[in-house]
Amino acid sequence: MPSLRQRYQFSVKPQEALLILITMFWGGTFLAVQYAVTLSDPFFFVGLRFATAALAVGILSLNTLRGLTRLKLRAGVCIGIAIAMGYSLQTWGLQSIPSSKSAFITAMYVPLVPLLQWLCLGRLPGLMSWIGVALAFIGLVFLAGPDGNLLALGQGEIITLVGAVAIAAEIFLISAWAGKVDIRRVTVVQLAVASLVSFMMMVPAGESVPPLSSGLLIVALGLGVFSAIIQVTMNWAQRSVSPTRATVIYTGEPVWAGIFGRMAGERLPAIALLGGLCIVLGVLVSELKLKKKPAREQTGEQTDS
Numbered sequence: 001m002p003s004l005r006q007r008y009q010f011s012v013k014p015q016e017a018l019l020i021l022i023t024m025f026w027g028g029t030f031l032a033v034q035y036a037v038t039l040s041d042p043f044f045f046v047g048l049r050f051a052t053a054a055l056a057v058g059i060l061s062l063n064t065l066r067g068l069t070r071l072k073l074r075a076g077v078c079i080g081i082a083i084a085m086g087y088s089l090q091t092w093g094l095q096s097i098p099s100s101k102s103a104f105i106t107a108m109y110v111p112l113v114p115l116l117q118w119l120c121l122g123r124l125p126g127l128m129s130w131i132g133v134a135l136a137f138i139g140l141v142f143l144a145g146p147d148g149n150l151l152a153l154g155q156g157e158i159i160t161l162v163g164a165v166a167i168a169a170e171i172f173l174i175s176a177w178a179g180k181v182d183i184r185r186v187t188v189v190q191l192a193v194a195s196l197v198s199f200m201m202m203v204p205a206g207e208s209v210p211p212l213s214s215g216l217l218i219v220a221l222g223l224g225v226f227s228a229i230i231q232v233t234m235n236w237a238q239r240s241v242s243p244t245r246a247t248v249i250y251t252g253e254p255v256w257a258g259i260f261g262r263m264a265g266e267r268l269p270a271i272a273l274l275g276g277l278c279i280v281l282g283v284l285v286s287e288l289k290l291k292k293k294p295a296r297e298q299t300g301e302q303t304d305s
Contacts, residue, residue, distance in 0.1 A: 015237035019249045022233050027256025029226065031264055032219055039216040041207040042091035047198035048216075050083070052224025054191035057232065068185050075177040076189025082170035083190060083231075084197035089163030092205055096156035106160060107140035112168035113247040120172070128285060129245060136251040136282030142275025171250070174234055175243040187231050251279050 036045050090106055110133055114125045125133075177186065202208075210216070238246055255276040 013240065015239070015241050016245065016249065018233055019237050019241065019246060020252065022230050023250055023252045024256045025226065026230060027253045027258075028260045029223055030257045031260060032223055036216060036219045036223070039213055039219075040210045041202070041205070043088055043198055043201045043205050043207050044209060045216075045220065046084070046087050046091065047195045047202070048220045049224045049227060050191050050195035050198060052221050053227040053231070054188055054195055056225050056228045057191060058188045068189070071180065072185045073189060075173070075180075076186045077193050079170060079173045079177070079186070080190035080193025081197055082166045082173060083194040084201070085166035086163050086170055087194070088198050088201045089159050089166065092201070093156045093160030093163065096154070106164045106167070107137060107251075108161065108164040109168040109171075110137045110140065110247055110251055112165060113171050113243050116168055116172045117175075117243050121176075125242070129242070129248070132245075132248045132282045132285040134282070135285060136248050136279050139275040139278030139280075139282060140251060140254065142271050142278060168247075171238075171247055172243050175238045175241075175246065187228070187235055191228065191231060248282050251282060255279050 033045075039045075040048070086109075114129065114133060117123050117125065234246075241249075258276060
């Protein structure tokens with residue numbers, strides 16, 4: 001009988017390691033965003049952040065933009081709309097529902113990604129990926145600490161749920177086009193589209209342009225450059241990382257946000273720490289692969305019996 005080590009194989013690709021790294025820094029951006037929204041309304045800041053990101057990538061990709069095709073343009077527009085909807089709708093929903101309920105509803109993107117992959121591509125994720133997604137989802141529930149009746153959806157809940165679908169669509173679309181288009185060209189388009197859509201969302205939200213203080217511009221510039229790095233890395237890494245596995249890695253974001261928050265003086269309850277542990281376990285389990293028995297070994301066992 002094979003040992004546990006022989007039955008399971010643990011391996012981390014360089015692309016997956018980079019996704020884990022950017023997810024760690026991604027979680028740290030919450031403190032910067034928390035400061036930024038004291039200087040600006042959320043939708044304007046999201047638009048300014050992605051406009052800065054698009055400009056940063058565009059400056060580095062001037063020579064490659066000349067070869068922009070309809071396929072690359074379509075990919076960038078679709079991904080950009082998904083990015084804007086995910087960031088903007090989640091922020092808009094927070095205006096009318098508690099943050100714990102928003103976090104739980106947003107976490108629905110975890111099971112939605114393999115569902116979209118199954119429905120659109122007919123690719124059923126493996127057993128270990130499903131277990132990893134389930135653990136990560138349970139962990140997010142514990143981390144958010146939801147309360148109340150989630151089935152009674154109001155305006156804020158519906159807006160946030162649509163945002164969760166958009167986040168799932170973003171991850172799915174990046175993987176669907178990752179091997180077919182030039183990374184830098186598509187990244188510029190998707191960041192520019194995300195910025196434009198976010199600015200357009202200011203109208204239904206009733207926002208106005210705030211004073212452009214130095215603090216706001218510095219935070220927007222810093223997060224914009226980092227957003228550009230995130231999008232380029234995601235587009236490159238998901239050429240070889242499945243949407244399901246990428247999703248489980250991204251669920252580490254609230255864990256890192258909690259760690260950086262604790263360093264800043266915040267304290268998480270025990271149930272939230274348990275949720276963080278479940279998410280980490282989900283990431284690890286998703287990396288385990290069942291090793292199939294060689295055909296000769298199976299034939300030999302049948303002969304001996």
